[in-house]
Amino acid sequence: MSNADATIESLADMDAPDPAAPIDASDDRQREIDDLKDKHLRLAAEYDNFRRRAAKERQEAGWRAQGELVRGLIDAIDDITRFAHVDPATVDSKTVVDGVLLVEKKLFKSLAGHGFEVLDPTGQAFDPNLHEAVSTQPAPLPEEDGMVAVCFQSGYVINGLVLRPARVIVKQWTGA
């Protein structure tokens, strides 16, 4: 028997001064209490570690998601870099404009893969969650009341998050 065991033994003896008491049952319970406390402490420590890791992982998930998104833009970025550095004396306007149109398509297609949408609500019902009314104009018919007449700046939405509302003119029925 080691010295440590001997010490534990003598401490256990001190806990049971009454010889009539059910020493074994009492010891079992004390052991169970110790085990439970130990188990609880370990779980609490694990939970704490997880919490700390979770905060770090949220941050990393953000970076990773941004990396994935930008990876999809590389092709468009390359094209922009190319057209930004052509010589306007040798490349005509139509070629550059066609190039930029292609960049626009690539950009929107790639971003669409991440839940990005361009809002042009012309002819649709005005939605204050997605559109900003900058002005109104009379509606020729009562059923056109609240419809978007003109969208003069597109809105942008990504994954349900409005990055910018569409700026619109809304038709208003003012009575016959």
Add this chain to the structure above:
Amino acid sequence: MSNADATIESLADMDAPDPAAPIDASDDRQREIDDLKDKHLRLAAEYDNFRRRAAKERQEAGWRAQGELVRGLIDAIDDITRFAHVDPATVDSKTVVDGVLLVEKKLFKSLAGHGFEVLDPTGQAFDPNLHEAVSTQPAPLPEEDGMVAVCFQSGYVINGLVLRPARVIVKQWTGA
């Protein structure tokens, strides 16, 4: 006393058939064991909930991070849309190219705010983690061995993640 309390009382009585046993101490310990088990179960349930929520939050953190990044690109996207739809018959090549150059600057500036870097390692030491050697050329001096001679495609890095290595020609010293 409620019925439930009466039941618990009678169950406790059944646990202590020996009148000489220290009933109060035993009851206290049983109560402590029950409390500890209860506490442990509650912590385990809380931990479990947290874990479930953490997975969801990682996903949301990714979307939020992407939203923030794209929000910063709106200005550049607007410009691209504008230049993609000008009439090349009335807008000259230089105006469009200057516009695209401005877009490039806005784009890189905004992305730089999210840890994005353009790699052009011309004249630097070749780094296999960031560069891809597509060819070699003789180094005129031994100390230029392993230096990048030409970078013919920029690399892109975001937050330490290589989106694309820079494609380069490396100088190689082959002996005098």
